[in-house]
Amino acid sequence: MTGQRLSPDTLATLPDEVLQPAYDRRRVTPGILHLGLGAFHRAHQAVYTDAALVKASNWGIIGVSLRSERVAEQLNPQQGLFSLLSDDGTHRELRVIGSILQVLVAPQQPESVDALFRDPAIRVVTLSITEAGYCLAADGQSLDTKLPGVQADLAQPDQARTAIGLLARGLKQRVDAGGAPLTVISCDNLANNSAKLKHALTNYLALSWPAVLPWLDEKVRFPCSMVDRIVPAQTEAALARQAHLLGVRDEAAIATEPFSQWIIERNFATPIPDWEAGGAALVDDIAPYEAMKLRLLNASHSAIAILGLLADRKTVADVMADAGMRGFVEDLVDRDLLPALTAPVGFDLPGYRDQLLARFSNPCLQHRCAQIAMDCTEKLRQRWLPTLAKQQGDSLLLRALAAWCHLIMTTEIPLSDPRADTLLAIRASTASDSERIVLLMDTLGMETALQQRCLPLLEAHCADMKSGSPPTRG
Secondary structure (H helix, E strand, C coil), X not given: CCCCECCHHHHHHCCCCCECCCCCHHHCCEXXXXXXXXXXXXXXXXXXXXXXXXXXXXXXXXXEECCCCXXXXXXXXXXXXXXXXXXXXXXXXXEEECCEEEEEEXXXXXXXXXXXXXXCCCCEEEECCCHHHHCECCCCCCECCXXXXXXXXXXXXXXCCCHXXXXXXXXXXXXXXXXXXXXXXXXXCCCCHHHHHHHHHHHHHHXXXXXXXXXXXXXXXXXXXXXXXXXCCCCHHHHHHHHHHHCCECCCCEEECCCCEEEEECCCCCCCCCHHHHCCEEECCCHHHHHHHHHHHHHHHHHHHHHHHHCCCCEHHHHHHCHHHHHHHHHHHHHHHHHHCCCCCCCCHHHHHHHHHHHHCCCCCCCEXXXXXXXXXXXXXXXXXXXXXXXXXXXXXXXXXXXXXHHHHHCCCCCCCCCHHHHHHHHHCCCCHHHHHHHHHHHHCCCHHHHHHHHHHHHHHHHHHHCCCCCCCC
């Protein structure tokens, strides 16, 4: 791998086919504060903002890493520059994104983060913190004050570590500095995401800084948004490939697919970047788009991940290359997921379905099943339970849920989940399978009536899998 590293000084050495920022980056000033600066943000919101900077230079992004120094170590030596490779095996594009100006590490630089919240030039705060980052209780919208991280933050709110606590502290700083308006946008896979963020944040502020609440209601808006782009975790092999294409090292390189979508609710307290220039859509009613994404793409994605883990398939493309598992996924989409959706007016739902299956089959992504299966207790309640509640009798979605129960109860596959301790206790329990399935349904927050309807079928499907029969199409 080359010794030179991507930076403003090495941009001139890049091959002609590498697209570069179409604006003078030296004139860019901060306008957005982003919490949770991971790969998805770089492949999604940072790209839309890169397009918007062509129109106005006052929308640069300051990223905040909530825990790790790794992203700061990747991006800051490159002055925020990174490359984005989109590839589906047929169409490939490599470009450099310049919208991120700096990365702060919240635990190490709390004063700098607070200063940005006080700065009226920061008009938009965006978040991509994963479903677990919202610290939601079983009702899916209230703050879970039993979580250790939340309890620690409420005990010392000036030293908050959770995203909710950090945001609350920042809003307190903004009020103290004069209370300039602010637009806060969630970019995570939660239905009604920014509204849930506001609800949890209001709960937190009521217990920490209640004096902030009147300003929050008057001067802050929380537009919901639907985000869609598949962004696998980067590997050393992928980094080496991208370095070869660039001719320089890029420690922050991202590989993704050509497809990208961002739908944003029209509900702003401030100006926003011209994200529409990058292809984003502003709508009055976001609910149909959210349901389509969560209950079709994300729901099937979770099923693929669980099937893949049970069958020792490493990636989504590996699962889709297996005729039996691909058939299960196709039937799950056609029989269970599509009929439960109401598509936005004029939207081509069958075309979206075909495009979705093609995206899952993309061999260039190498999207690991283990990555998608993280935080399942948060994801499944959002992605599966609303559809299961509409169904009667057996379904392929119930068989997918049984596969998850089987994975928890009978395998030694490592668990990365905010409720991992509970799941591991269920795994180790000597209770009957029926009792453990009930505990797992409780963990997902399933209502009693739905549990009673699902339990006999889940018991039967788990028994089949215990004898070696995988989920099937029939």
